[in-house]
Amino acid sequence: NAGVTQTPKFRVLKTGQSMTLLCAQDMNHEYMYWYRQDPGMGLRLIHYSVGEGTTAKGEVPDGYNVSRLKKQNFLLGLESAAPSQTSVYFCASTIAGKETQYFGPGTRLLVL
Amino acid sequence: RKEVEQDPGPFNVPEGATVAFNCTYSNSASQSFFWYRQDCRKEPKLLMSVYSSGNEDGRFTAQLNRASQYISLLIRDSKLSDSATYLCVAHAGNNRKLIWGLGTSLAVNP
Numbered sequence: 356n357a358g359v360t361q362t363p364k365f366r367v368l369k370t371g372q373s374m375t376l377l378c379a380q381d382m383n384h385e386y387m388y389w390y391r392q393d394p395g396m397g398l399r400l401i402h403y404s405v406g407e408g409t410t411a412k413g414e415v416p417d418g419y420n421v422s423r424l425k426k427q428n429f430l431l432g433l434e435s436a437a438p439s440q441t442s443v444y445f446c447a448s449t450i451a452g453k454e455t456q457y458f459g460p461g462t463r464l465l466v467l
Numbered sequence: 468r469k470e471v472e473q474d475p476g477p478f479n480v481p482e483g484a485t486v487a488f489n490c491t492y493s494n495s496a497s498q499s500f501f502w503y504r505q506d507c508r509k510e511p512k513l514l515m516s517v518y519s520s521g522n523e524d525g526r527f528t529a530q531l532n533r534a535s536q537y538i539s540l541l542i543r544d545s546k547l548s549d550s551a552t553y554l555c556v557a558h559a560g561n562n563r564k565l566i567w568g569l570g571t572s573l574a575v576n577p
Contacts, residue, residue, distance in 0.1 A: 388564075397569040398511070398554070413564075445510055454499055454558045456565060458510035 357381050359459035361446050367465045368436045376431040376462050378446030385451040387429040388413075389421060391442040392461075398445070404429055405451075436466045470494055470566045473555050477572040484545045488571045490555030491537045497557040497566075500538045502529055505552045505570065514553070515540070545575045 362377040378387065389401040400413030404423040418440060420432045429448075433440060443463050447456040473490045480486045492500070499518050503511040515522050517538055521530040528541040542549055555568035 395569070398567040400564060403564065454501070454565065455513050455516065458512070460510050461508075 359446055359448055359457050361444075361459035361462050363462060364460065365463045367467065368433075369467055370437060372436050373432070373434050374436065374464075375433075376444055376446075376464075378429045378431070378448075378459055380427055380429075380446075380448040380457070380459075382448065382450070382457065383426070384448035384457075385426070386449045387423065388447045388449075388456065389419070389429065389431045390445045390447065391415065391440075392445060393442050401431065401444075436464075438466045440464065441466045469568070471555055471557050471568040473553075473568040473571045475569060475571060477574055479574045479576060480545055481576055482545060482547060484575075485541065485543045486545055486573065487542075488540045488553055488555075488573075489537055490539070490568055490571075491535075492555075492557045492566070493536070494557065494559070494566070495533075495536060497559070499558040500529075500531060501556040501558075501565070502527075502538075502540050503554040503556055505554055507551075511554055542573075545573075547575050547577060549573060550575045 359380045388403040390398045399415045402421040404410045407426040410421045422430045445461050446459040449456045470493045502514040504514045505511040515529045517529045517531045526543045530539045552570040554570045557566045
């Protein structure tokens with residue numbers, strides 16, 4: 356049972372480049388989340404999804420887009436990367452009716 | 468003021484010590500709370516859930532004081548492997564969103 360997986364594990368981008376982070380879960384969870392974690396800022400919610408085909412903005416959505424075309428996948432896109440988006444990105448999922456979130460191992464992104 | 472506040476530490480304790488962390492929350496509507504553990508450069512993992520007055524799991528005890536709006540985590544007989552950052556989390560009440568504290572760093576020394 357893989358749980359929550361994230362691809363890639365590490366990436367370096369130049370300012371203005373685009374990329375997509377992939378989150379996949381095999382637990383049949385309805386809810387999925389994208390967070391970023393920065394020193395001194397803690398975990399901040401970027402976007403989340405309560406089901407296939409639905410997405411919603413979190414606390415810090417600017418500069419990011421998401422899609423949930425399949426229940427098991429939640430994609431986070433950066434259209435034009437900026438140095439301020441250098442961070443560790445975590446994906447999480449949870450089952451409907453429960454609050455416990457299960458996290459992926461994270462993606463470390465460096466934008467130069 | 469952040470919605471969930473924790474003492475960042477670091478707490479440096481010897482093996483076998485008892486250590487307690489406190490966390491305060493500002494949203495009185497929050498109904499459930501959690502302690503997550505995060506090791507360096509790893510993802511957060513659930514340590515304990517706190518739904519009523521408290522919860523105990525082995526060496527770990529979590530208590531909730533709704534009147535004062537704080538949650539505590541007590542670790543007894545600390546082990547070297549307990550060294551980590553402990554994140555206090557409150558349930559925001561809608562769409563299963565969680566409000567995260569910044570974490571308390573614990574270092575257990577031999």
